[in-house]
Amino acid sequence: MDIEVLGALAVQENGASITPTAPKPRQVLALLALHADRVVPVATLTDELWGQTPPRSARTTLQTYVLQLRELIAAALARDAGAAGAPRTAKDVLVTMPCGYLLAAGGGGSDVRAFERLSGTGYRAMDAGDFPGAARQLREALALWTGTALADVQAGPQLQMEVKRLEESRLCALDQRIEADLRLGRHRELLAELTVLVNRYRTHETLHAQFMLALYRSGRRGEALETYQRLRTLLVKDLGLEPSAALQRLQWFILTAHPESAAAPAPGPGRERLLPTS
Incomplete structure (x- = not known):
């Protein structure tokens, strides 16, 4: 099957x-x-x-x-x-x-299981510092997605929960693949993709941090700082929260032209907020 x-x-x-x-x-x-x-x-x-x-x-x-x-x-x-x-x-x-x-699947193929296997291999490669291998494995995992999970199924409570779980797994793999690409110096290649992602996930701090870093490394320091200000305005307006300390540090280091001194934000509990525009 x-x-x-x-x-x-x-x-x-x-x-x-x-x-x-x-x-x-x-x-x-x-x-x-x-x-x-x-x-x-x-x-x-x-x-x-x-x-x-x-x-x-x-x-x-x-x-x-x-x-x-x-x-x-x-x-x-x-x-x-x-x-x-x-x-x-x-x-x-x-x-x-x-x-x-x-x-009973009878040992057949499953795109979810393939995604979990490839992304798991990618995460282990990241942990080992093998960024080319991580980027490759995670890109293969993400290529299995052809749209929103179960896009053509009328979802009740159980399937809605499963779709959210799968989407979270997808975003984790995407975040790590982008991180691997940034470490490989592919910042200019990432700009178009990150432009779309930060507009879709308007309060996702990690994606915004990656976009800010890619912009800065591409010689677009002013746009990197504007990205931070837009995110801060939205967080305060919609959630009554300031950006995380890690994201604030990244903004400060971009202001002082030393962003590589700041680690990319790793959101703690409740910090990775996902509010798609749709």
Whole structure:
């Protein structure tokens, strides 16, 4: 089974799509796919589909959605009906467990697992001071994203939480990849990308610090200081907070033309604030 969730939902079994078009069966498949090879409790699926007010028929309706998914799986398995060995059934792929359901991936590909593997390798390379290797691994990890996670799935409470978790992981990988590129002297190459990012994440201090440093190293000291002032104005207006001490130090060192003396801000608890413009 091949699973893609870092963008549009796409799940294939035996080379054929088993992704339904109806909204609620898509939600069920998305949640099962995110937790492939692990049991997803009925209570979790029910909360995803109906929140805190499930109908009396919730269990029966969920079973209907599972049956619809199994029909798609059975059709995909039928493509390989002549294969040697005992044929798998739809119930072998979408398994009923005592307290829920399990989607058996059968060792197939998952873009989430690939992203986690590549980004983890990138983080270890950063820790070891291998900045070219870190930049390469993290760039490969981020290339797996084709858009917002589960962009075409109507998300309930459980999927909304999972999408936020994945987006946070994406931002962490992005932050580290940019840091690796800065250490490799690629400040001019980063300017266009960082311009977009600081406009999307208007109060993300680390991205703003990286943008300020890239601007300064590109001979645009005034714009680096303007970036700090815009961020400070927004933080005070929207959140009633001053920039972190680390970001204030970076601004001071840019003012005194010694920004390399300041470490890039590493936000502590509550300092990495994400407020996209959209």
